[in-house]
Amino acid sequence: MSICGLDFGTSNSTVGVLHNDQATMVPLEKHPHTGDMETTLPSALFFDFETDDISFGRQAIRNYTQGEFGRLMRSMKSILGSSQMDEGTQIKGQVYSFNQIIGFFMQSLKSRAEAFSQQAMQSVVLGRPVHFNDHHPALDAAAEQRLAEIARQVGFDQVSFQFEPIAAAFDYEQTVEDEEIALIIDIGGGTSDFTIIRLSKAGRQRADRSADLLANHGIHIGGTDFDRHLSMATMMPFFGLGVPYKDKPTIAMPIHYFVDLATWHRIHTLYDSKVIRDIADLRLSMQQVEPIDRLLTLLKQKDGHRLAGQIEQAKIDLSSASHTQLDLAFLNRDGVVTGDVTHTATAQDLEDAIATDVGRVFAAIDETLVQSGLDKQQINTVFTTGGSTALPSVKALVQQRFPAANWVSGDLFNSVGKGLVLEAQRRYR
Ligand SMILES: Nc1ncnc2c1ncn2[C@@H]1O[C@H](COP(=O)(O)OP(=O)(O)OP(=O)(O)O)[C@@H](O)[C@H]1O
Ligand SMILES: [Mg+2]
Structure with missing residues (x-):
């Protein structure tokens, strides 16, 4: 029977998988620029309207960016646990449920793992955030159930779950010699998750770790929220955020269009022809039309993900540079939009835009400590993982809060997956 750990990330x-009995991350996709095999598959699908093919990962993003006619979907995990979980979405005249869409993606992950292992995958430990939804336990439970259904739908016979930060702890535990108490911080694309756990060499063998688990907590804030807030602060005014009505100068363009445009999993809702008509009607009543024209052009060209991609890249660039340029030349494509479409964003813009979010993440870390009943001096190691832990403001706060702890920066993108296959090995063999 073959087993795997699957981290479906935002x-x-x-x-x-187990390869020669060793926990091994599956090389999932060739990087289009470097040619290297990567163990991550970006959680993206592209429905090509001309060929009716569905592509995944970097290939999906590339097809979209190169202007293929079709629809890109990203951050599908954010829909799990939300009230839109049961809505479908129309793609080329056909309505797909999110179960189906996530199913296509999971099927692709499974097939890639099977091609690598040369055997069928029957049992899976899936990662899950501590909360799919911070406020509604019923939606949270439904999200897990939904993910389990999807896993069965794509052909897994045995499906179980482990919390993502606990999985990351198991990855880190592979290197632990003496018993220690570790705080695991996983700040990803959709959620930030934390575990405080006692780890040891002997612990690795134990099937039941409940006695070692001291706290487990999470909050629905991650890199896609940082993208949204950077976008709202630096980019959306260029597309009409804040533009007032001609006859009501204290009232501005409805904000929800901009929030949707800045939110990865909501972008596609703006391509609806009714939404575009509504914005075109509003344009007639607004004090300035240039920003609204840019918005209309962007939506008609279905360039919302392109813009979001540039914002995300700017955020990543700003984690190691003081400023960066966004080039929105794609807006000039048909000559409707004229004028300067380059933008500079600075590290300070990013820090200001995400300060509230980052503050909430660290408040949740404090709550995790309270839950454990420990004092922060008792934390021996802080283990960080997840792409968003590369942000300078996050790093500075880890250092500031836990100056005495040993800080181990794990593999940002593979720790959870490695821990999940270790867990699969314990559970299914
Ligand atoms: N160098 C960087 N600086 C800042 N953010 C980064 C960097 N590299 C990646 N990110 C961000 O990290 C996030 C992705 O991280 P990761 O792959 O750990 O998330 P995920 O596992 O898919 O999400 P989740 O666990 O929340 O479901 C994205 O928002 C991405 O923009
Ligand atoms: Mg993750």
Whole structure:
């Protein structure tokens, strides 16, 4: 029987399998620029309207960016646990449920793992955030159930779950010699998840770790929220955010269009022809039309994901540079939009835009400590993983809060997946 661990992430997914009895991350996709095999598959699908093909990962993003006619979907995990979970979405005249869409993606992950292992995958440990939904336990439970259904739908016979930060702890535990208490911080694309756990060499063998688990907590804030807030602060005014009505100068363009445009999993809702008509009607009543024209052009060209991609890249660039340029030349494509469409964003813009989010993440870390009943001096190691832990403001706060702890920066994108396959090994063999 072959087993795997599958980390279906908001931004990136991974699969770990046993290869010659060793937990191994599956090389999932060739990087289009470097040619290297990557163990992450970006959680993206592209429905090509001309060929009716569905592509995944970097290939999906590339097809979209190169202007193929079709529809890109990203951050599908954010829909799990939300009230839109039961809505479908229309793609080329056909309505797909999110179960189906996530199913296509999971099937692709499974097939890639099977091609690598040369055997069928029957049992899976799936990662899950501590909360799919911070406020509604019923939606949270429904999200897990939904993910389990999807896993069965794509052909897994045995499906179980482990919390993502606990999985990351198991990855880190592979290197632990003496018993220690670790705080695991996983800040990803959709959620930030934390575990405080006692780890040891002997612990690795134990099937039941409940006595070692001291706290487990999470909050629905991650890199896609940082993208949204950076976009709202630096980019959306260029597309009409804040533009007032001609006859009501204290009232501005409805904000929800901009929030949707800045939110990965909501972008596609703006391509609806009714939404575009509504914005075109509003344009007639607004004090400035240039920003609204840019918005209309962007939506008609279905360039919302392109813009979001540039914002995300700017955020990543700004984690190691003081400023960066966004080039929105794609807006000039048909000559409707004229004028300067380059923008500079600075590290300070990013820090200001995400300060509230980052503050909430660290408040949740404080709550995790309270839950454990420990004092922060008792934390021996802080283990960080997840792409968003590369942000300078996050790093500075880890250092500031836990100056005495040993800080281990794990593999940002593979720790959870590795821990999940270790868990699969314990559970299914
Ligand atoms: N160098 C960087 N600086 C800042 N953010 C980064 C960097 N590299 C990646 N990110 C961000 O990290 C996030 C993806 O991280 P990761 O792959 O760990 O998330 P995920 O596992 O898909 O999400 P989740 O676990 O929340 O479901 C994205 O928002 C991405 O923009
Ligand atoms: Mg993750």
